[in-house]
Amino acid sequence: MKIMDILVNDAVILNLGVGSKREVLAEMAGALAKVEPQIEADRLLEVLQEREALQSTGIGDGVAIPHGKMAGLDRLVASFARSPEGVDFESIDRQATHHFFLLVVPEHSGGQYLKALARISRFFRDAAFRQQLTNAETQGDIIRAIAEEDTRL
Amino acid sequence: MNETVEREFTIRSELGLHARPAGEFAVMAGRFESEISVGNGREWVDGRSVLSLLSLAAGRGVELRIRATGADADEAVAVLGALLERSHAEIERSTAG
Secondary structure: OOHHHOEOHHHOEOOOOOOOHHHHHHHHHHHHHHHOOOOOHHHHHHHHHHHHHHOOOEEEOOEEOOEEEEOOOOOOEEEEEEEEEEEOOOOOOOOOEEEEEEEEEEOOOOOHHHHHHHHHHHHHHOHHHHHHHHHOOOHHHHHHHHHHHHHHO | OOEEEEEEEEOOOOOOOOHHHHHHHHHHHOOOOOEEEEEOOOOEEEOOOHHHHHHOOOOOOOEEEEEEEEOOHHHHHHHHHHHHOOOHHHHHHHHHO
């Protein structure tokens, strides 16, 4: 699986507005819903918040992978957002979160979900990749960084 | 006294080692003094890093080795191994209840 096959380029957010955890999720859900007709922003926000209530998806190293299941979706979709200032996402290492990779999965995604998680985790484990995202000046820079990592790994 | 303990465990949950159990594993690993590594036969990764644990793509039936080095290595391997071997229903109960 390639990340570029599931990434919705137009939903990538270069700079999130400074905000709370909920505002980050709402902004990302809104951006994705705007370009992805199968997704309704309010419903996605609700699903994401339900998941966060179980355990924060802020997994440390400045990275969060908010995710949720949506009925009626016919494939995995993903987006990315960056917060230069950092957000308190209640991450497990209690550090601010800068990189958000959103994953929305169909109800019966089988092994695809685990594969997508593993692949994006490999990307983010690489400090050079995180630095590239930090240095990005345009939405295009971010998409290029992800596409390059997709080719490299 | 530092000892090293290493044992193999099988992922039982039908969803595999996904984000939530990986998060619980990393947090629990951080509670032990011992250094914790997890291996899948190809590589060893830091047991306290969720990114590293997720990158193993450990689906149901996959065998993972836990290696702990430190004063509490024995207990660490037993507790963390039990986390890996939980069923999906047990993982659901751990955080939903």
